[in-house]
Amino acid sequence: MMPQRTDVLVVGAGPTGLAAAVTLARRGVEVTVVDRAARPPVTSRAAVVHAYTLEVLDRIGAAAPLVDRGIASPRFTVRDRDRMLLSVGFGDLPSRHPYALLVSQSVTEAVLTDRLTALGGQVLRPYEMTGLDHDAAGAVVRFADGATVRARWVIGADGMRSTVRESAGIRFGGPDDPGESFVLADVRTRSALPRDEVSLFLARSGPMVWAPLPDGVVRLVASVAEAPREPDAGYLQALLDERGPARRPDRLTDVLWTSRFRIHHRIAERYRLGPVLLAGDAAHVHSPAGGQGMNLGIQDAVVLGDTLADVLAGRPDTLLDEYSAARRPLAEEVVGFAGRLTRLATVPPAGRPLRDLLLRALSRTPSARRRLALRLSGLTNRPG
Numbered sequence: 001m002m003p004q005r006t007d008v009l010v011v012g013a014g015p016t017g018l019a020a021a022v023t024l025a026r027r028g029v030e031v032t033v034v035d036r037a038a039r040p041p042v043t044s045r046a047a048v049v050h051a052y053t054l055e056v057l058d059r060i061g062a063a064a065p066l067v068d069r070g071i072a073s074p075r076f077t078v079r080d081r082d083r084m085l086l087s088v089g090f091g092d093l094p095s096r097h098p099y100a101l102l103v104s105q106s107v108t109e110a111v112l113t114d115r116l117t118a119l120g121g122q123v124l125r126p127y128e129m130t131g132l133d134h135d136a137a138g139a140v141v142r143f144a145d146g147a148t149v150r151a152r153w154v155i156g157a158d159g160m161r162s163t164v165r166e167s168a169g170i171r172f173g174g175p176d177d178p179g180e181s182f183v184l185a186d187v188r189t190r191s192a193l194p195r196d197e198v199s200l201f202l203a204r205s206g207p208m209v210w211a212p213l214p215d216g217v218v219r220l221v222a223s224v225a226e227a228p229r230e231p232d233a234g235y236l237q238a239l240l241d242e243r244g245p246a247r248r249p250d251r252l253t254d255v256l257w258t259s260r261f262r263i264h265h266r267i268a269e270r271y272r273l274g275p276v277l278l279a280g281d282a283a284h285v286h287s288p289a290g291g292q293g294m295n296l297g298i299q300d301a302v303v304l305g306d307t308l309a310d311v312l313a314g315r316p317d318t319l320l321d322e323y324s325a326a327r328r329p330l331a332e333e334v335v336g337f338a339g340r341l342t343r344l345a346t347v348p349p350a351g352r353p354l355r356d357l358l359l360r361a362l363s364r365t366p367s368a369r370r371r372l373a374l375r376l377s378g379l380t381n382r383p384g
């Protein structure tokens with residue numbers, strides 16, 4: 001049942017909200033988690049959990065059960081049809097998780113929910129937050145069914161269209177264009193591509209990510225000019241034919257789930273306003289091309305949960321301003337990185353030979369490959 005008061009209210013039980021709640025619950029903080037959806041989603045969405053995120057999940061006891069349910073991928077490749085332009089290995093990463101874990105987002109959420117339950121917590125559903133007022137003592141949060149809760153702190157982990165962010169009046173800057181359009185699909189294919197590595201195809205019409213998931217499922221993410229409402233098998237086969245391997249093309253055998261979405265690259269102007277704190281997609285959104293969105297959100301959440309637990313234990317609340325100051329530049333970096341990947345894919349024909357030359361040169365330079373591996377794995381975000 002919804003309490004009248006709580007120390008911390010987490011709005012949103014996606015990967016960010018769940019990771020924040022688990023971190024707080026482990027530190028003995030009284031935390032209430034709400035979500036407007038009656039049930040957790042079952043769709044895959046973000047499919048890659050990187051090495052540094054696994055290290056962060058280790059801290060809250062969630063990495064081991066997740067690793068058990070995913071595919072440990074030793075490398076990431078960039079291709080132009082049949083030509084391998086770049087291969088980035090994760091095997092030498094200075095991490096106890098020297099790989100990228102390929103696993104559906106719904107599994108990541110289920111593992112975090114299990115952790116929360118084991119700590120005596122739960123997600124209250126369906127509760128749609130509709131507004132809040134805040135003062136020096138905290139915030140009063142309103143819900144669609146008329147309920148209200150007084151919370152000392154509110155974590156907005158309610159995704160891209162965050163009501164927490166909007167209610168607090170925090171600006172979500174970015175260009176006014178309609179955003180980048182993506183098609184997503186979970187499919188099965190007969191394919192000659194390795195079943196344990198993510199391949200990023202740089203096609204003239206835009207990048208396409210080919211990511212294997214457990215149980216023979218392949219996740220496709222493609223940037224397209226205009227995504228159809230429901231991409232069907234014919235559309236997806238055409239994408240594979242146009243952007244995937246040419247000599248031994250993938251043959252689609254099954255379409256399990258499809259979706260489309262538009263992404264604006266946006267970052268909240270601040271992650272804290274008084275008792276209101278933002279994390280995950282509520283604070284930053286960007287193209288899924290670099291596979292970083294959910295990773296950054298989980299990292300935000302654990303840092304924020306720990307910082308908030310410290311503040312509730314008596315440390316100064318200016319620590320939370322430091323959270324905002326430290327995390328925001330990381331989102332700026334990811335937005336820049338995702339933008340560069342898209343530009344790399346969509347180089348006009350005249351520039352492609354030079355691009356391919358540069359990528360091959362990068363591929364032959366161990367220090368450059370290592371820097372890229374560290375970057376993709378998120379280990380460049382590791383403090384110290």
Ligand SMILES: Cc1cc2nc3c(=O)[nH]c(=O)nc-3n(C[C@H](O)[C@H](O)[C@H](O)COP(=O)(O)OP(=O)(O)OC[C@H]3O[C@@H](n4cnc5c(N)ncnc54)[C@H](O)[C@@H]3O)c2cc1C
Pocket residue numbers: 011012013014015016017034035036037045046047048105127128129130157158159160162163184221259260261279280281282288290291292293294295297
């Ligand atoms: C279709 C789709 C495909 C994607 N594919 C990829 C991908 O391939 N790779 C990648 O890196 N990323 C992908 N993403 C992005 C990735 O899913 C997000 O980065 C990640 O989910 C962010 O987690 P979050 O917890 O911050 O927000 P979310 O996962 O969006 O969770 C927010 C939660 O808040 C709840 N909520 C929202 N508003 C309210 C409210 N007013 N009151 C109460 N609850 C509320 C929602 O029900 C939801 O459960 C995809 C996203 C979508 C939608």
